[in-house]
Amino acid sequence: MDKQFPLALLVSDSTIQPLADILQASESSISFQTRVAPYDQVVQTLLDTRSQLWQPIPDIVVVWTRPERVVRAFGERMRAQPSSIETMLAQVEEFTELVRLAAGQARMVLVPTWTSPYYQRGMGILDWQRDNGVSYPLARMNLALADAFVGSKNIFVLDAQRWFTAVGKRSADPKLWFLGKVAYGMEVLKYAAADIRAAWRALNGLTRKVVAVDLDDTLWGGIVGDDENIVIGGHDPIGEAYAQVQTILKTYKARGVLLTIVSKNQESTALRTIREHSEMILRPDDFVAWRINWQDKAENIAELAQELKLGLDAFVFLDDNPVERSRVRQALPEVLVPELPLDKLLLPQALLELDYFDTSRLTDEDRQRADLYTMEKQRGISKSGAGSLQDWLMSLELRVRVEPLNDSNASRATQLLNKTNQLNLTTRRLSETELRAWSDEPDHHVLVFRVADRFGESGLTGLASVRAEHETAYIDDFVLSCRVMGRGVERTMLCALSELAKRAGAKQLVAIYRPTGRNEPCHEFFKNESGMSADATNRTFRWNLENNYPLPAHVQLQLAGPSPA
Amino acid sequence: MLVGQHAVLDSLGLVLFAVELEQHLEDELELAIVLNDEREMTRRNSAFSSVATLTDFILAQLSNTTAPLSHG
Numbered sequence: 093m094d095k096q097f098p099l100a101l102l103v104s105d106s107t108i109q110p111l112a113d114i115l116q117a118s119e120s121s122i123s124f125q126t127r128v129a130p131y132d133q134v135v136q137t138l139l140d141t142r143s144q145l146w147q148p149i150p151d152i153v154v155v156w157t158r159p160e161r162v163v164r165a166f167g168e169r170m171r172a173q174p175s176s177i178e179t180m181l182a183q184v185e186e187f188t189e190l191v192r193l194a195a196g197q198a199r200m201v202l203v204p205t206w207t208s209p210y211y212q213r214g215m216g217i218l219d220w221q222r223d224n225g226v227s228y229p230l231a232r233m234n235l236a237l238a239d240a241f242v243g244s245k246n247i248f249v250l251d252a253q254r255w256f257t258a259v260g261k262r263s264a265d266p267k268l269w270f271l272g273k274v275a276y277g278m279e280v281l282k283y284a285a286a287d288i289r290a291a292w293r294a295l296n297g298l299t300r301k302v303v304a305v306d307l308d309d310t311l312w313g314g315i316v317g318d319d320e321n322i323v324i325g326g327h328d329p330i331g332e333a334y335a336q337v338q339t340i341l342k343t344y345k346a347r348g349v350l351l352t353i354v355s356k357n358q359e360s361t362a363l364r365t366i367r368e369h370s371e372m373i374l375r376p377d378d379f380v381a382w383r384i385n386w387q388d389k390a391e392n393i394a395e396l397a398q399e400l401k402l403g404l405d406a407f408v409f410l411d412d413n414p415v416e417r418s419r420v421r422q423a424l425p426e427v428l429v430p431e432l433p434l435d436k437l438l439l440p441q442a443l444l445e446l447d448y449f450d451t452s453r454l455t456d457e458d459r460q461r462a463d464l465y466t467m468e469k470q471r472g473i474s475k476s477g478a479g480s481l482q483d484w485l486m487s488l489e490l491r492v493r494v495e496p497l498n499d500s501n502a503s504r505a506t507q508l509l510n511k512t513n514q515l516n517l518t519t520r521r522l523s524e525t526e527l528r529a530w531s532d533e534p535d536h537h538v539l540v541f542r543v544a545d546r547f548g549e550s551g552l553t554g555l556a557s558v559r560a561e562h563e564t565a566y567i568d569d570f571v572l573s574c575r576v577m578g579r580g581v582e583r584t585m586l587c588a589l590s591e592l593a594k595r596a597g598a599k600q601l602v603a604i605y606r607p608t609g610r611n612e613p614c615h616e617f618f619k620n621e622s623g624m625s626a627d628a629t630n631r632t633f634r635w636n637l638e639n640n641y642p643l644p645a646h647v648q649l650q651l652a653g654p655s656p657a
Numbered sequence: 658m659l660v661g662q663h664a665v666l667d668s669l670g671l672v673l674f675a676v677e678l679e680q681h682l683e684d685e686l687e688l689a690i691v692l693n694d695e696r697e698m699t700r701r702n703s704a705f706s707s708v709a710t711l712t713d714f715i716l717a718q719l720s721n722t723t724a725p726l727s728h729g
Contacts, residue, residue, distance in 0.1 A: 110669070268672065268673070274672070
């Protein structure tokens, strides 16, 4: 992945410069440029979004506060003064309203939960009592914080308590506080920085999409074929750990991660085990593809990437063998290869700690992604049995439904815009708020495309936008999921865009290709298949709207709702 | 130079460094030494003048420390 330098604004009522220093660190693939709001000027900073701190618009704003500072009634409760939960929650609401207002001026706002250091014992055995305790109102305040942002598209609450738990006693050091007004230990700040980076990756579609997992001593204990009994589940600590490994992978699958196998084994033996072993949690249909053979694993992963039409930077490779890990790291640097512990009992923990699968939304398409790839496999089988390409396309009974961007499709549309790399004309990345704002501008239009065929629904897999200027309609986004590439959906999208542009009064439709190193397939489409005329640079493509752009013969186009004119 | 006009650390950096060093000595050697003494940090000829003076200061403190940390 190319190195990223997003802009982060840190707003806090404690000294937060050390977090800025960690975020700026250059060893990470994401190196933030940072701005730190003046110490303890949280309200002023959130209210004054016209100040220099907010120019240019930050990519991420982190608002990290101390509960007793933001919620005065909670401070009183800490001092054993009478204060009601209702007052505390009202003050939480005042704070969340400020955050919500400021969020209009940032791509993403992150709000760590409120925490209390371990040495803060509160009221002892009364601490979880509603009217006396400190822990009880703190929990209610954090729930109110989370609830306040439920409908928000760009405000996310980070679990700071997890950072505190991971670090233990060093999570807060009174010395740091009294000497430097630093409220959080350095290790806590490192955990926070890791989660902020993960949030940035999630927002920008840099999420990993595929796990390529080894079998022997990774998915189960022992070597299938050699050992009489491989170890999974049962009344055995190692077996239980492997069962949990499989459960964790199945959970990742439910979150939209594709599971594949890369293993040096006899395919038939390995598949029989996956199919028939009574303790297996993962079965063959949990995996969208596999390479079980004696070839180089790096080559196998490269083949899987081609088969799934995904970049190598979508892959995470899990293997117990350090030699295999080293080989894949060296041959395929784009593939993420985490270190795995020698102690198998720690394997589940290592998988749970992976922070490369975070997404900013979880859509129905995510949950069904593995099924969608299985359907794609069936299409491939039908393609190999069909005669000509046109015969195969006709046999698909392809249906493309066009919708304007709206409340119900905006989340998935934004996700598609930010995750798609290959068939992407300009690779413009926008948050949902930004996409909606752009779409609301005069003469701007965003269309989304749902694709289905006789094998099933592929879901919302296309997005295109046009901007009409005088007599020219410029295509600003032209994005199609690799899952449906090469079936005429691209030309169907151009057909829909040309109709839209014509109704907007344009005389020509123009697409300007912006290369990124990963979107050559889009260039190939516009050069060779779009039918548009290219200029001398071969990067600007035009269609004269006096001519109707032809709809592919094998596609049934459906229009949903009033099309913007 | 750790502190002073051409120092590699600013005041916050010095605090963070001193606390981290204290924690390291406690974790690795079970030795409780107070480095984060503001008077020590700011006096003329401070132990924090340089890495060498700080090392001397820690060794001197160690020679005065007879027992490892206890929890009693």
